[in-house]
Amino acid sequence: MKTARHTLKARRVQFDLASTPAYWIPDDPFSSHLINGIHLILPAGELWFCRVYNKALPYVTDPQLRADVEGFIRQEAIHSRTHSHAEHYLHRHHFDTEAFRSKIEWLFERFLGEAPFTLNVLKRKRLEKHWLVLRVGIIAAIEHFTGALGQWTLDSKSWDKADPVMADLFRWHLAEEVEHRTVAFDLFEHLCKTQLGFYISRQALMAIVFPLMIYVLAEGGMSLARQGKDEYSMWMARKSLLRLIIEMERIGRKTDNVPTFTFLLQASARWVLPNFHPITEGDTQQALDYLARSPAARAAAGLPPV
Numbered sequence: 395m396k397t398a399r400h401t402l403k404a405r406r407v408q409f410d411l412a413s414t415p416a417y418w419i420p421d422d423p424f425s426s427h428l429i430n431g432i433h434l435i436l437p438a439g440e441l442w443f444c445r446v447y448n449k450a451l452p453y454v455t456d457p458q459l460r461a462d463v464e465g466f467i468r469q470e471a472i473h474s475r476t477h478s479h480a481e482h483y484l485h486r487h488h489f490d491t492e493a494f495r496s497k498i499e500w501l502f503e504r505f506l507g508e509a510p511f512t513l514n515v516l517k518r519k520r521l522e523k524h525w526l527v528l529r530v531g532i533i534a535a536i537e538h539f540t541g542a543l544g545q546w547t548l549d550s551k552s553w554d555k556a557d558p559v560m561a562d563l564f565r566w567h568l569a570e571e572v573e574h575r576t577v578a579f580d581l582f583e584h585l586c587k588t589q590l591g592f593y594i595s596r597q598a599l600m601a602i603v604f605p606l607m608i609y610v611l612a613e614g615g616m617s618l619a620r621q622g623k624d625e626y627s628m629w630m631a632r633k634s635l636l637r638l639i640i641e642m643e644r645i646g647r648k649t650d651n652v653p654t655f656t657f658l659l660q661a662s663a664r665w666v667l668p669n670f671h672p673i674t675e676g677d678t679q680q681a682l683d684y685l686a687r688s689p690a691a692r693a694a695a696g697l698p699p700v
């Protein structure tokens with residue numbers, strides 16, 4: 395475990411999105427749709443993280459790791475709730491979110507829940523533990539990207555021109571992802587019996603998580619683009635997944651409003667290294683510096699804006 399010693403605390407932030415436009419990144423419907431789709435994925439997704447981690451807690455024998463896992467749960471619970479509130483913002487802009495959100499809820503609550511499909515056999519104790527560790531591994535793979543994307547957000551200046559409230563919402567969230575980027579990896583390692591098993595299973599899980607994550611992100615953005623009345627949204631809604639990936643690469647390179655697909659590929663390539671650890675994927679101090687000036691985080695701490 396290479397975690398920098400740091401106590402994870404939840405910040406009870408609130409965001410008033412009443413004046414935030416649908417295209418909160420100016421002149422960029424692609425990035426706005428793609429990122430807005432995340433509001434529909436994370437409420438169920440991050441609540442699922444919390445449920446899995448609460449089940450994993452009794453197996454954690456290291457007191458420091460236990461404290462990290464508890465801090466992680468507290469932060470992810472607020473992330474989930476915050477994105478859930480942001481769904482009202484999408485409704486205010488006349489987006490119907492029901493169909494896509496229902497699919498995501500099925501994915502996390504049923505498919506990745508306690509008894510996927512009708513496999514009640516998983517209720518048997520030993521298999522139940524394997525299923526739990528597997529899901530902890532899936533979370534570790536997802537958290538590799540939230541940490542890398544968090545550092546990208548801290549480094550990028552492109553959202554300075556975006557709607558300040560929505561930009562702060564994503565920056566606050568992603569700064570906390572950088573802050574807790576080592577927890578999921580350390581927990582998965584802690585629950586794997588051998589280093590070889592840990593290495594092989596984290597590669598196997600990444601091979602599933604990476605394409606699935608790209609697909610789900612693209613579907614989220616597409617579910618909103620299909621409802622857009624402007625020419626670009628209608629163009630976007632007709633495109634294949636491959637064409638969207640090419641568009642993400644183009645827009646990422648041109649504007650830096652979204653990371654490029656190459657950035658995500660490079661992040662997954664680093665994961666393959668046997669000595670990989672997410673401690674090297676981000677800068678905790680840079681995340682804390684942002685959280686010290688984030689308007690929402692300051693308000694949550696009872697501090698005036700800087």
Ligand SMILES: [Fe+2]
Nearest residue numbers: 440470473571
């Ligand atoms: Fe989160």
Ligand SMILES: [Fe+2]
Nearest residue numbers: 470537540571
């Ligand atoms: Fe996270």
